[in-house]
Amino acid sequence: MAKSHRQTGEDVWKTRVEKVNAELVTLTYGSVVAQLCKDFAGDYAAVNAQLDRMGYNIGLRLIEDFLARAATPRCRSFKETAEVVAKVGFKMFLNVTPAVAAWSPDAKEFSLVFDENPLADFVELPDDALAELWYSNILCGVLRGALEMVQMQVDARFVSDVLRGHDITEMKVTLVRILEDEMPVGDD
Template identity: 45%
Template sequence: MVLVAPRTEDTIFANVERVNVEQFTLTYGAIVCQLLTDLEEVDEGYNIGIHLIDEFLAKSNVSKSVDFREATDVIANVGFKMFIGVTACVTNLDVDGTCCSIILEDNPLVDFVKLPDNC
């Protein structure tokens, strides 16, 4: 299911409960470090993004979107701003409209995370 804002992104952001960015990035860093310690396969830890999207959808009151691109724009411009205080850029949208890259130009998530070279 693809979702989109019933209002503009700024309106949604103004009405969404935000989290403390520093607290989130510190917690995220601790979780990543613990996952790297506990898991033999680091790919098992990727589901944190799914949980963040669930949280965003629960708090933002968005409705069904017209297409995948519209949904990714809302996530990049509202979801990331809600959780980490920055917006992202949607790029590399495939021709089927089912896959893309979301790029953070300024990534506060790396402030408290030291990844091994293989990651």
């Protein structure tokens, strides 16, 4: 019988991933966000965009490590992709397992609901940032970059965050399109 995605995530986390001190990651990430806020002089939309770009570039490279370590078979559907992302990917890299919820009727959009967000430990947003800053926006970029490398163009965005006073931290992920393998122009 095939292992569940949750069990695969647990196994990879326990046996195939080098552990990094979570507090060090949290504090380092916080320093990056604080510096971006300073560099962009409180333009939180620009900070969000920069965090997304940084995450996208990380995701482009992180997928190779994920595929090598997780050894999961190719996903047959977007629903299965969502389960693998939540139960294997997030477990493997952040030791959290967000819930997959709120599927759209056409199964092209879902939510990841986080009970905990290790990037947000020890964080309190300043009042002027509460309305605009999505503190963990780097995760949206990571998802976009990683899924693009496996032929899925997605839109990922936070719709609520406990740091902004919401009850839950929720990220919406929407499948834009399945990418086709294309030859670069001039390659025959």
